[in-house]
Amino acid sequence: MLIALAMLTTPGALQSKAIRLEAEDGQLVGTTVAKARLGFSGSGYVTGFTKDGDKVLLTLNAEAGIYEATIRYSAPLGQKGYGLGVNGTKTSGMFAATPDNFATTSAGKVELVGGVNTVEIDKGWGYFDVDYIELVPAKIDRSLKKPPLSLADPRATENTRGVFRSLISTYGTKTLSGQYNDEDTNYIEKTAQQTPAIFAADFMDYSPSRVAFHPAPKDLTENAIQHGKQEQLVSMSWHWNAPTDLIDKMLKDSTGKDLDAKWYKGFYTYATKFDLAAAIDDPTSANYKLLLRDIDAIADQLQKFSDANLPVLWRPLHEAEGGWFWWGAKGPQPFVKLWRLMFHELSVVRRLHNLIWVFTVGNDPKWYPGDAYVDLLGVDAYPSDHSDALSSTWDSLKRQYDGKKLLAITEFGGIPDIPRMRRFGVEWAYFVSWPGQTQPPGTSKQDLNRIYRDAGVKNRPSK
Numbered sequence: 001m002l003i004a005l006a007m008l009t010t011p012g013a014l015q016s017k018a019i020r021l022e023a024e025d026g027q028l029v030g031t032t033v034a035k036a037r038l039g040f041s042g043s044g045y046v047t048g049f050t051k052d053g054d055k056v057l058l059t060l061n062a063e064a065g066i067y068e069a070t071i072r073y074s075a076p077l078g079q080k081g082y083g084l085g086v087n088g089t090k091t092s093g094m095f096a097a098t099p100d101n102f103a104t105t106s107a108g109k110v111e112l113v114g115g116v117n118t119v120e121i122d123k124g125w126g127y128f129d130v131d132y133i134e135l136v137p138a139k140i141d142r143s144l145k146k147p148p149l150s151l152a153d154p155r156a157t158e159n160t161r162g163v164f165r166s167l168i169s170t171y172g173t174k175t176l177s178g179q180y181n182d183e184d185t186n187y188i189e190k191t192a193q194q195t196p197a198i199f200a201a202d203f204m205d206y207s208p209s210r211v212a213f214h215p216a217p218k219d220l221t222e223n224a225i226q227h228g229k230q231e232q233l234v235s236m237s238w239h240w241n242a243p244t245d246l247i248d249k250m251l252k253d254s255t256g257k258d259l260d261a262k263w264y265k266g267f268y269t270y271a272t273k274f275d276l277a278a279a280i281d282d283p284t285s286a287n288y289k290l291l292l293r294d295i296d297a298i299a300d301q302l303q304k305f306s307d308a309n310l311p312v313l314w315r316p317l318h319e320a321e322g323g324w325f326w327w328g329a330k331g332p333q334p335f336v337k338l339w340r341l342m343f344h345e346l347s348v349v350r351r352l353h354n355l356i357w358v359f360t361v362g363n364d365p366k367w368y369p370g371d372a373y374v375d376l377l378g379v380d381a382y383p384s385d386h387s388d389a390l391s392s393t394w395d396s397l398k399r400q401y402d403g404k405k406l407l408a409i410t411e412f413g414g415i416p417d418i419p420r421m422r423r424f425g426v427e428w429a430y431f432v433s434w435p436g437q438t439q440p441p442g443t444s445k446q447d448l449n450r451i452y453r454d455a456g457v458k459n460r461p462s463k
């Protein structure tokens with residue numbers, strides 16, 4: 001099946017040689033042609049990307065398909081970000097510094113239509129030069145190795161193992177849809193007459209240091225359980241308010257602007273003095289015991305799912321590598337210790353065997369808690385263009401985890417364009433949209449319907 005697909009879409013019929021577009025032949029908006037730096041291709045290069053809106057605009061005729069884009073450039077003043085637009089779809093990338101010559105860099109995969117296409121290079125950070133952009137038909141690798149069926153928790157319930165088996169069986173052919181919170185879930189039902197396969201929510205307000213200020217939610221867990229009973233798969237994250245040492249006041253940022261560091265921002269690094277490294281290294285310390293107290297409080301919520309025999313895609317300690325949450329503020333070592341401590345507390349001490357452990361992955365493998373503690377890897381992605389196929393992220397993760405772990409989008413700003421991603425060979429197990437950009441102007445009703453009704457998207461079975 002996969003092999004047949006690959007043969008159908010291998011661009012054998014496409015022109016196999018590279019299409020080179022000399023920047024200096026394009027339409028220049030705020031930019032100029034230069035010839036001073038030797039070694040350029042064609043009749044010069046384009047310089048003067050200094051003001052917002054400065055760009056070079058190129059058009060070409062092509063056969064429809066996915067292409068690898070390469071840009072030849074110069075960045076004499078140091079590393080610079082650039083923007084790339086292909087038929088209106090924008091991505092961004094980085095030019096590494098090139099003291100006094102030209103270099104080429106991969107700009108990833110882009111999609112061309114049959115006939116006339118537009119390609120533009122936008123200012124980004126500016127202060128770089130562009131010699132040319134080259135497009136070569138991409139070889140899309142659709143082979144996907146399925147990960148082992150076993151879960152990190154060897155005592156996982158039959159129900160939990162069943163859900164995991166089902167995710168593995170659809171992996172590579174279908175992407176499950178998902179949405180945080182009721183409002184957007186209801187909107188999707190009303191607009192597309194489809195219910196997302198996954199309902200996601202967050203245990204933030206059950207954090208003990210929040211409950212000290214504001215009563216815990218009455219029915220957030222119970223509501224998620226209702227979704228679970230109605231055959232949605234439940235995904236739970238936890239914006240863990242630091243156990244103690246909240247700053248709890250207004251601060252000024254480096255530019256003198258107000259920065260809200262009150263108690264309800266206590267999951268952010270800037271809003272707490274809690275030192276994970278010190279706490280996790282001393283199991284006799286008061287702060288270590290507070291970590292356990294908090295994990296126990298959330299275990300009480302997860303226990304309710306267990307009592308209802310409902311599996312949970314459990315996604316704690318997300319986006320650690322970014323460092324903006326306190327659990328990632330002290331580097332990978334204390335983070336991995338905390339992850340493993342939580343794994344032990346929930347699956348061994350509290351005997352919660354209904355959890356599928358989801359790790360939000362970044363770039364550095366030092367943050368990975370290990371195969372024995374993770375069932376599935378997710379990315380949190382907020383691309384400036386919702387139609388971004390995330391193909392370089394996918395390709396990189398697939399190189400590292402193919403045949404080992406499932407890959408998913410655990411947060412997305414908007415609704416990811418799954419049919420477009422499939423054309424790039426990008427095949428997430430599932431996606432979950434963060435609230436707020438699912439409705440217009442974030443995502444049009446037309447796009448929502450197109451994606452939610454695509455054959456490659458699996459929604460909750462209709463009743």
Ligand code: CA
Binds near residue numbers: 040043045130131
């Ligand atoms: Ca040139």
